[in-house]
Amino acid sequence: MIRSMTGFASAKGERAPFTWGWELRSVNGKGLDLRLRVPDWLDGLETALRADLSKVLARGNVTLSLRLTRSDFAANAVLNPGLLTAALDALARIEAEAQMRGVDLAPSRASDLLCLRGMMEAGSEAEDYSALVSQLKAELRPLIAAFLEMRRAEGKALEKLLRGQLDQVVILVGEAATLAEARKSAMADTLRANLARVLDNIDGADPDRVAQELALIAVKADVTEELDRLRAHVEAARELLDNGGAVGRKLDFLMQEFNREANTLCSKSQNSDLTRVGLDLKAVIDQMREQVQNVE
Incomplete structure (x- = not known):
């Protein structure tokens, strides 16, 4: 089964004094x-998350966000005033620039600033976040599973659509083959008339050479190879869909x-009905190309 590159999954978790929300999405x-987008003060978390995602995903623009908040702080923790001032100044500049460019940003919250590395300084010894990191790593597995399930569901719908479009191509190719066969007798009559016209109007023309040139024209107009x-x-497309991945x-x-083959068919058709079928083929192929852009 194929997978779509479009997917979304979310989850929530907690470990006192933290609560958090996950969002995993892709296009x-x-x-x-x-x-x-994860807190940089959780050492080793981003590297582990990136490795886990790389193992199961092959294509797509994937965004993983972890929004973590803390309900309280250790009694010996104190606010880092220098970092707070710098963060607030940077936030003001960002919001001012966004407003000038007509971009609406989500409202900032105090909890977002408190979770910055070093914003709260321990009075005696640094806190150990290893247990928190371990829990967050473990939570990624079910999040990815839900995310992949959505991509598979989207892929199933894509596959059904693509198989239907391939069936349309087969029908149109059959119509083109029938029209091309019916065209042969008319083309033969046209070539014979052209040959007679050339021989009647050109003195000393080699009939065999003229016949060869007209035969070459007929070969160039043949669409059998394209079909x-x-x-x-x-x-080949059906086999790829069967294999999946x-x-x-x-x-x-x-x-x-x-x-490419549909374009060549149209250029060689020399027949309005065959041209119509060629254009119908191009329309179906364009629709398939749009859907394939979202296949992993």
Whole structure:
């Protein structure tokens, strides 16, 4: 089964005196772009989270956010006034710049500042957050599982849509083959008339050479190879869907090949009905390309 690059999952947790909320979301991307927003004072957490995500994801712009708040502080903890002043100044500059550019930011909260590294200084010894980090690492596993389940559900819907579009391509290729076969007799009559016209109007023309040139024109107008390649591309796409996994890049390449053959079919059609089928093919292929952009 294929997976979509679109997904979302959230979760909440607590360990006194902390409470937190997770958000894991992704949209489509050419590669894997991980953006983690976690407190920097939780040593080793970001590295572990990034490693776990990299093991199970192949593509997508992925954002993992951890919003952590603390309900109280140790009795011996004191506020770091210098860091608070710097943080407030930076926050004021950011909000002023955002307002000038017409960007609305979410309201800032005191708890966001209190969770900055060094904002609260221990009066005697630093606090040990190893147990908190361990719990947060453990919570990532069910979060990822829920996230992947959504991507699989989205992928299932994508696969159904793509298979339906591939069936449309097969039908249109069949119509094109029928029209191309019916076109042969008309093309033969046209070529014979052209040959007679050339021989009647040009003295000393070599009939064999003229016939060869007209035959070459007929070969160039033949669309059999394009139709055969379209059928082969359909089978290749179906095989990729059957295999599942991270096949988005391969499907994207196949869509380019589909489009190339449809363009050639239109340019060689020399028949209004065949051109119509070629344009219908291009429309279906464009729809497939849009859907494939979201396949992992």
